[in-house]
Amino acid sequence: MGKPIIVGISGGVDSSVTALLLQQQGYDVECVFMKNWEGNDDENCTAEEDYKDALAVCDHLNLPLRSVNFAKEYWDGVFQYFIDEYAKGRTPNPDVLCNREVKFKAFLDYSIELGADKIATGHYARIDESNGQFKLLKGLDPGKDQSYFLYLLGQKALSKSMFPIGEIEKINVRKLAQDSGLINHAKKDSTGVCFIGEQKFFKDFLKKYIPTKPGKMKTINGQVCGEHDGLMYYTMGQRKGLGIGGGYGEKEAPWFVAEKDLDQNTLIVAQGHDHPALFHQHLSADQIHWTGATPPDDFEGLYAKIRYRQSDQKCEITELTSDSFSVKFDQPQFAITPGQSIVFYLGDECLGGGIIKGRN
Amino acid sequence: MPYFDHSATTPIHPDVLKKMNEVSSTHYGNPSSTHSSGRKSKSIIEDARRQIASAIGANASEIIFTGSGTEGNNLVMWSLTQSDKKHVITSAVEHPAVLKVLQKLAPYGITYSVLPVNGHGRVNNENLQNAIQPNTGLISIMMVNNEVGSIQPIKTLLETAHSAGIPFHSDTVQALGKIPLSVKEIEADYLSFSAHKFYGPKGVGFLYKRKSAQLNSLIIGGGQESNLRAGTENVPGIAGLGEAVRLASKNLSKRMHHLEELEAVLLKNLKIVCPHVKINGCPKHHIPGVISVSFPGEKSDILLAKLDRKGIEVSSGSACGAGSVKPSEVLKAMGIPDNQNISTLRISLGRGNTEEEVLGLAQVLDSITHG
Numbered sequence: 114m115g116k117p118i119i120v121g122i123s124g125g126v127d128s129s130v131t132a133l134l135l136q137q138q139g140y141d142v143e144c145v146f147m148k149n150w151e152g153n154d155d156e157n158c159t160a161e162e163d164y165k166d167a168l169a170v171c172d173h174l175n176l177p178l179r180s181v182n183f184a185k186e187y188w189d190g191v192f193q194y195f196i197d198e199y200a201k202g203r204t205p206n207p208d209v210l211c212n213r214e215v216k217f218k219a220f221l222d223y224s225i226e227l228g229a230d231k232i233a234t235g236h237y238a239r240i241d242e243s244n245g246q247f248k249l250l251k252g253l254d255p256g257k258d259q260s261y262f263l264y265l266l267g268q269k270a271l272s273k274s275m276f277p278i279g280e281i282e283k284i285n286v287r288k289l290a291q292d293s294g295l296i297n298h299a300k301k302d303s304t305g306v307c308f309i310g311e312q313k314f315f316k317d318f319l320k321k322y323i324p325t326k327p328g329k330m331k332t333i334n335g336q337v338c339g340e341h342d343g344l345m346y347y348t349m350g351q352r353k354g355l356g357i358g359g360g361y362g363e364k365e366a367p368w369f370v371a372e373k374d375l376d377q378n379t380l381i382v383a384q385g386h387d388h389p390a391l392f393h394q395h396l397s398a399d400q401i402h403w404t405g406a407t408p409p410d411d412f413e414g415l416y417a418k419i420r421y422r423q424s425d426q427k428c429e430i431t432e433l434t435s436d437s438f439s440v441k442f443d444q445p446q447f448a449i450t451p452g453q454s455i456v457f458y459l460g461d462e463c464l465g466g467g468i469i470k471g472r473n
Numbered sequence: 474m475p476y477f478d479h480s481a482t483t484p485i486h487p488d489v490l491k492k493m494n495e496v497s498s499t500h501y502g503n504p505s506s507t508h509s510s511g512r513k514s515k516s517i518i519e520d521a522r523r524q525i526a527s528a529i530g531a532n533a534s535e536i537i538f539t540g541s542g543t544e545g546n547n548l549v550m551w552s553l554t555q556s557d558k559k560h561v562i563t564s565a566v567e568h569p570a571v572l573k574v575l576q577k578l579a580p581y582g583i584t585y586s587v588l589p590v591n592g593h594g595r596v597n598n599e600n601l602q603n604a605i606q607p608n609t610g611l612i613s614i615m616m617v618n619n620e621v622g623s624i625q626p627i628k629t630l631l632e633t634a635h636s637a638g639i640p641f642h643s644d645t646v647q648a649l650g651k652i653p654l655s656v657k658e659i660e661a662d663y664l665s666f667s668a669h670k671f672y673g674p675k676g677v678g679f680l681y682k683r684k685s686a687q688l689n690s691l692i693i694g695g696g697q698e699s700n701l702r703a704g705t706e707n708v709p710g711i712a713g714l715g716e717a718v719r720l721a722s723k724n725l726s727k728r729m730h731h732l733e734e735l736e737a738v739l740l741k742n743l744k745i746v747c748p749h750v751k752i753n754g755c756p757k758h759h760i761p762g763v764i765s766v767s768f769p770g771e772k773s774d775i776l777l778a779k780l781d782r783k784g785i786e787v788s789s790g791s792a793c794g795a796g797s798v799k800p801s802e803v804l805k806a807m808g809i810p811d812n813q814n815i816s817t818l819r820i821s822l823g824r825g826n827t828e829e830e831v832l833g834l835a836q837v838l839d840s841i842t843h844g
Contacts, residue, residue, distance in 0.1 A: 177781065179781075181774070182799070227779070228779070
């Protein structure tokens, strides 16, 4: 019996088709369902329903399914950071950390211990190997590329991972699922932070973990225009939920979060999507990580994304140390958000990135 | 496929299946109907009730059919919310079907004390005596532990309970069909049973309630089961349960002997192939065929998966067992350190297992552990 490929299956269509494709390609496939969050009975958690879907898929494909609990790893490696960042008024991205700490570390180690040759997940990305070097590439479906979430992977993880659906388009993933009779072929894609669920629960959720400090809301010119519920509830460029309509001020334009003044506990807002206070051309970042074994030696033709699904933005690295860097964009960027990741690309290759610290 | 997880559930006995098939296909009448087919169904239920009563030394009127052992436990615990004395004494190694129920009953005024167990998983009678309070309304101690197979000193505990005038309940789900069990000898007030633990069907069980004991219903409706458990009876399930109880008591000593022999073979060979294994539980007061074994340095979820790949089915000592394996609360209560705790498998043998299978298990365990 050869070494199996272990698929991290979530109950969604992407990871299900991942298992299906590998099985069709003749691999010895096993599936593992990860439970990374232990909510109370009353908390919003779809894990049980998702597990049932995963079980139905595995039963249909006649694949073994095991369940694994990484709640502790998730709490220590992702959630603590998530809360700490929010408490600092930043907007973290738990998914990039979940990939590094849970899916491509705890789950990978567990799978190796189980005797797996490699793991596979339902990410829209690709891995290209040449001469023992593994490159992380964008998924072929431009609308679905998820390499942004995977930029914290290194050579070890890339050498042990497979992303079969990165080679096809989402629409075909659903079609494959339907043609193979998978019950979840039309299941809605998951959105939002996995342990919170829908966006509307977000405030209540954070409130449970971080004390709230309401304060003043001011315009760019220093004029008080309202109250905020706590800086952590707001993110750069946010439009909804500010409690001031377009009618406030001189124009009929909506208001946006431009800045958080943590010292004064003040939220600063600007009117109109094109307001210059919402745009910056430079940013600084730290926690630098490269997907390659060594940092790239050439940055000619560099592009970056400062949020998932943003189109590639031309830029250059103006300063680079072993842990931090500064970036200048060709075009000013809307709502550069501290805590979020900046991820670099050369063509299709995802080079790595860092966590945004400041902008100017 | 060798199956060594009989404490989780057992394969249905062919005679039980035959009985259930016959009842399902022929006798569809509602037992509450007064016409012929209704009367026939009612007779089937009452036959099963008498069969069960005679097997455990009870009166037929003391048997209440339920949907599970868990339901029996719930009936007893919830009844206590109607009582003046709302304090319960239980043990640290009970099933969640007792411990979790008690937790949930806090808003109804139920309080409870949890007795510790010794390294063999057994409760001490002196601890019980000391835990009794003026408002203690129930003592609930399982007869046989599901993870390690230790048998509690039920008779002694019962004497303590009754000399203090306190009703006694025992979760006997793991006991019937494995050790002799008669309410003439064990004069408990309530005992909970589940059919699928002794080669009967899933989804049916019964509660023994001594005639003098108090009980209130949880499920209200048509007045079935002497108004204690409403709902149209699961006639084929009850017929199967009756047959399973009959079979369980019929060949008990032969069955026990078979399991004792297999257990001895397994232990002997385990110690040869994996000299470092540790056996948990009580060497003396222990049901045959349940082996809780720790493999120092291993993780139970990995072992389970590797056994599963080879078509061998056992279970881990730990609760939901996976990933960052959660140590089992039962083993924890027995003072077993966490690293040993999470390396524990529960192998539970049954009537279908053979010496050959058990030898094969020892060999596979040898090949998948690190030595």
